[in-house]
Amino acid sequence: MNHEAFLHLTTLYLEDAINANDLELLNRELANSPDRVQQFNDLRLVTGLINEHGRPIDTVSVDNIGANFSSESPSYASSAIGFGRNTSKIRLSLQTLAVVALATVALLLLFLNSSGIQLQRDNDAPQRNLDTSGIATLEYTSHAKWENKQRVEGDQIGKGKLHLKIGLARLDFHNGATVTLQGPAQFEIISPNKTVLTSGILTASVPDSAVGFKVLTPAMDVVDLGTAFGVSVGGDGETDVCVFEGEVEVSRTDSKNTPQLVREGSAVRSSPKAESIDSVAYATMRYEKAWPVTSGVLQATGLMQFVSPGPDFVPGRIEDSDRILVFRECSRVILKSDLEVDVTEPGQYVRVGRRNKQSIGAGQVVGSYLLQLNPIGEFFRNETDGARVIGQITFNRPILGLIGGTAQLISTDELLGHPRGNYGNTRRGIEPARPDDQPDSGRDNVTLSNDRRTLSLDLSASSAVDQIRVIVLEQTQVTAPFRLTFNNASRYEKMLSEL
Amino acid sequence: MSTLFDVAHDKVMDRIEILKILMPERTKQFSLAWSILRKTHLSEDAYQDMLARVFENSDMFEGPQHVRDWSWKVLRNRCYELIRKKKYQATLLDDSILELVDTELERRGTADMPLRAEALRACLEGLSERSRETIRMRYFEGLPGNRVAEKLGRKPETVYKALQRIYVTLAQCIQKKMVALEMGDTLS
Numbered sequence: 001m002n003h004e005a006f007l008h009l010t011t012l013y014l015e016d017a018i019n020a021n022d023l024e025l026l027n028r029e030l031a032n033s034p035d036r037v038q039q040f041n042d043l044r045l046v047t048g049l050i051n052e053h054g055r056p057i058d059t060v061s062v063d064n065i066g067a068n069f070s071s072e073s074p075s076y077a078s079s080a081i082g083f084g085r086n087t088s089k090i091r092l093s094l095q096t097l098a099v100v101a102l103a104t105v106a107l108l109l110l111f112l113n114s115s116g117i118q119l120q121r122d123n124d125a126p127q128r129n130l131d132t133s134g135i136a137t138l139e140y141t142s143h144a145k146w147e148n149k150q151r152v153e154g155d156q157i158g159k160g161k162l163h164l165k166i167g168l169a170r171l172d173f174h175n176g177a178t179v180t181l182q183g184p185a186q187f188e189i190i191s192p193n194k195t196v197l198t199s200g201i202l203t204a205s206v207p208d209s210a211v212g213f214k215v216l217t218p219a220m221d222v223v224d225l226g227t228a229f230g231v232s233v234g235g236d237g238e239t240d241v242c243v244f245e246g247e248v249e250v251s252r253t254d255s256k257n258t259p260q261l262v263r264e265g266s267a268v269r270s271s272p273k274a275e276s277i278d279s280v281a282y283a284t285m286r287y288e289k290a291w292p293v294t295s296g297v298l299q300a301t302g303l304m305q306f307v308s309p310g311p312d313f314v315p316g317r318i319e320d321s322d323r324i325l326v327f328r329e330c331s332r333v334i335l336k337s338d339l340e341v342d343v344t345e346p347g348q349y350v351r352v353g354r355r356n357k358q359s360i361g362a363g364q365v366v367g368s369y370l371l372q373l374n375p376i377g378e379f380f381r382n383e384t385d386g387a388r389v390i391g392q393i394t395f396n397r398p399i400l401g402l403i404g405g406t407a408q409l410i411s412t413d414e415l416l417g418h419p420r421g422n423y424g425n426t427r428r429g430i431e432p433a434r435p436d437d438q439p440d441s442g443r444d445n446v447t448l449s450n451d452r453r454t455l456s457l458d459l460s461a462s463s464a465v466d467q468i469r470v471i472v473l474e475q476t477q478v479t480a481p482f483r484l485t486f487n488n489a490s491r492y493e494k495m496l497s498e499l
Numbered sequence: 500m501s502t503l504f505d506v507a508h509d510k511v512m513d514r515i516e517i518l519k520i521l522m523p524e525r526t527k528q529f530s531l532a533w534s535i536l537r538k539t540h541l542s543e544d545a546y547q548d549m550l551a552r553v554f555e556n557s558d559m560f561e562g563p564q565h566v567r568d569w570s571w572k573v574l575r576n577r578c579y580e581l582i583r584k585k586k587y588q589a590t591l592l593d594d595s596i597l598e599l600v601d602t603e604l605e606r607r608g609t610a611d612m613p614l615r616a617e618a619l620r621a622c623l624e625g626l627s628e629r630s631r632e633t634i635r636m637r638y639f640e641g642l643p644g645n646r647v648a649e650k651l652g653r654k655p656e657t658v659y660k661a662l663q664r665i666y667v668t669l670a671q672c673i674q675k676k677m678v679a680l681e682m683g684d685t686l687s
Contacts, residue, residue, distance in 0.1 A: 011663035015644045016537045017655065018590055027593050030600060041530075041604045043666045046619075048530025050638055050669070051539055053616040054623055143613055166617055301522075348514070390550055392518060447514055456514050458554065 001029050006036060010043050134158050135192045136171040136179075140298055140396060143167035144183065161188045164200070170293050170396075176209035177224075180290040190216075199237075203230045203244075203290040203309075207332070216253065219270040220277060223249040223259065228294070228309065230287035238271040242284060244291070244309035250277055265311045284308045295328045296367065296396050296472065304371070304391030304457070315370050316422030324373045324391045324457060324466075329418040331367035332474060338362050339415075340408065341401030341471065348447040360400045365475035367397070368416040373459050373466040389459045395472050398452035403469040416469060514554055520563045521553065521570055523609040526616070528574055531604060535578040537589060539641055545581055549574040571605050614680060615673055622672035630665050633658065 001009075009026045012018040018026065029036050134156025141153055144167035151157075157171060164183035171179045175192050185200020196216045206213045206224040213224040218237030222229070227246025233239050241250055243266055249259035250268055252275075260277055262268050270277040284291070285308075292298075292306035300306040304324040307313040315327050338359040343349060345358075360366070373389055403409055413423050446468065447456040459466050521528075528549075532542035552573050553566065560566045582589055591597060623631065636647045648658040 007667055008660070008663055011659055011666060013590070013592070014534055014537070014666075015659055015662060016590055017644055017659055023590060023592070027596050030592065030596050034603075037600050037603045040600055041607070042670050044530045044534050044600075044604065045527065045607075045615075046666050046670050046673070047533055048526045049615060049619045049673075050623075050634060051529055051533055051542070052526050053619050054634060054638060143617070390547065390554075392515070445514070449515055454515060456518070458514070458551075 001025065003039075006039065007043070010040050014043065014047060134174070135189050136173040138169060139172040139178075140170040140293060141167060142169075142293070142298070144169045157189060159189050159191070161186065163187075168290060168293055173210065173213075175213075176207040177213045178205045178294050179203070180294040182290045197231055197233050199233045199235060201230065201232045201286055201290060203287050203294040204228065205294050218272045219253060219274065220250050220268075221253055221259075223251075225249060225261075227264070230284070230291065230309070232286050236271065238269065240267060240269045240280065240286075242267040242282060242287065242309075244284070244287075245311070252277060282310065284310055292326075293396075296331075297326060297328075297369070297393060298396050298453075299392070299394040300326050301392050301394075303389045304393050311420065314418045314420045314422075315372065317420075324371055324389055324459065326393060327370040327372065327418060327421070329368045329370050329421065329469070330416055333366050333368070333416060335360060335362045335364050335366060339366075339401070339412070339471070342404045342408065343402040343446070343448065344400065346448045346450045346452060348445060350445055358401070360471060364400070364473060366400060366416075367472050367474050368412075369395075369470045369472070370418075370421075371455075371457065371468045371470060390457065392454060392456045393470075394454045395470070396453070397472040397474060399448060399455060399470055400452075400473050401471045402446065402448065402455075403471070404446070404467075409467055409469055412469060416471065514557070517553055517557060517560075517566055520566045521550070523612065524567060524570065526612050527604055527607060527609065528571065531571075531601060532574060532578050535575075535589065535591065536581060536587070537643075539638060541581055541587075542578075545574060545577045548577045552577075571601075575601065611677065614677060618673040618676035618680075619669065621676060622669050625672060626665065626668070630661065630668075633661055634665060637662065 006026075006029055009018060009022050009029070012022060013026055030040060136157045138151055138153055138155040138157055141151070144151070145165040147163035147165055151169075162169075162181070162185075164181050164185045164187070166183040168183070169181045171181070173179065173192060179187075179195070180203050181187055182201040182203075185202065186198040187200065187202065188196040188198070190196060193210065193212055194214045194216070198218065202215070204213070204215065204224065205228040206226060208226055211224060211226045215222040215224075215231050217231060217233045217239040219233075219239040220241060222231060222241055225247050227248055228244040229246075229248050230242045230244065231239065232242075241248065241262060243262050243264050245264050247261055247263045250262055250270075251257060251259040252270060253272070260268070265282055267280050267282045268277050269280045288306075288308060291309045292300055295306070295309075297306050304326055306326045306328075307318060312318075313327075315329070318325060338361055340357050340359050343358065344360065371393070403412060410423070413421070417423060445456075445458040449455070455468075455470060457468070525546075529542055529546060532545045533539065536542050536545065549570055553570050556569075560569065581587070592600070623634070626634070633647060633651070636642045636650060637644065642650065644658050644662065645655045648655040651658065
């Protein structure tokens, strides 16, 4: 059998379209040649890679308010246009979840933890670059490869150019701004408040302490006004700016015209040859790798999915029957009194029917995230071997506590919830144990890792709405007047002295 | 409302450790499941069931290799179980040949898988619009080849030929990019 014929039979086999005679031929060919076995598996692996990594990030079906969305048949056409401005409900397919989320786990864990790569990384680990004139810290990288120079997490980055060939890299500027680069990207730090993106993608979150932070591109100058946004620069210099929270000012490069204001949920585009800056559809797909990292979620894996950035993507406005959605709710909240929570210590937890409250001490500055699974109508109790939803999430800051009870969730909505979230009054939280469930039945397990940064969930898909609020530490002690912000969506211009 | 947690200290990190061991195997294992079930959602079900089984038996493992070996067996069995349960007719190689090819797949290294994934994405962009449409329908709408053919107004045999070309093109392209990367080039 020649090579072409073998590949054809392999394809027919993988497509379940092979007849008995051809199957026999394929059996014989594989039995007689180790090379054929390799070639067979080469194609088989391609199918696995396509399944896991072939789906474009932007294959979410979205429509406008009041419309129903199908979890099937995600449309390339719709994804090319991007998210509708007034999206009220999104449903994502199980396939998407599986393909994208678990794949990401594989990539992260492979890079960080699998022995082969870890060993190589350790052996080849370059010295940390301790540049005392650093403007930013290289806080996190994922599969990052740099042009010319090796860099490691913790490196101090000063003025100069960074060429990220592939992967993600998060830079925490000392003035408070956070920028995540997605390779391939060419980025330059001019000063603590001024950067240049020549090509590639970045997402940025800029607190009040760094308002005025600039990103210059070949087509536009972007000036932050206290916000979160994404910038994408193509090979020809065409630049897209997408504002997730707050607002930015944009102006044509070298133009003396009055800057335009771009508000959250809006996007603009220009190119070096264009004479104007045009509004375009708000589309966040290209930022969905970098944005979670900027938001403090280094990985959301398994069946866990960080929601898209934007004013419409808040609790109560998005449903997903198949995945655990992760919402960033608030940041920089000062606890003025002890906060009662369900869990504060690392360990593996299962549902039980008794209270055992613990608390997070007052005076700490915290942020919160909501993890939500809403599988109503998808599964039935009598599906005893029914699906589970398993996922893992890693934060860049330590987890101080978890809240999993309805009453406690409700009582903390005002302090820690998203200002635009619609949390409703229905039962939430990890559901109570059912009479036929043993405490260690494997259902609704929550594991907080010893380093307090990783949370693993194993939720029963037959549960009602499951929510867990995760409270992370942003600053241990408040030592000076501190301005509070809530996602920039509704800024609380309170000073500590007002509390 | 009693919706709280109890601690089980003796199992701390078990699942995280298991995920660390198994996630690098994920692409290979999904390839195995898909080549048996030929449907993405069924393959994902089988994979998730396998993970759950492994978690349930976390106390019996003697080390990472034990977890890996066991997970492959469980996944394979779960795929066959799904075929039986759903009375799903799937044409499979002889048992002895399946063992041969599955063993080779299982033994393959996983260290370069993240780069292969990156390479695949770049390679997909190089496909024609029609090829990408075929991939989309086959994999992400879950349509079998004959239904893809119907939708495209082509003969099934033409679609199978097209898929063959796509698989081969992608395999070669990924390999080329991996070599280029080793030489210090970028994936783009």
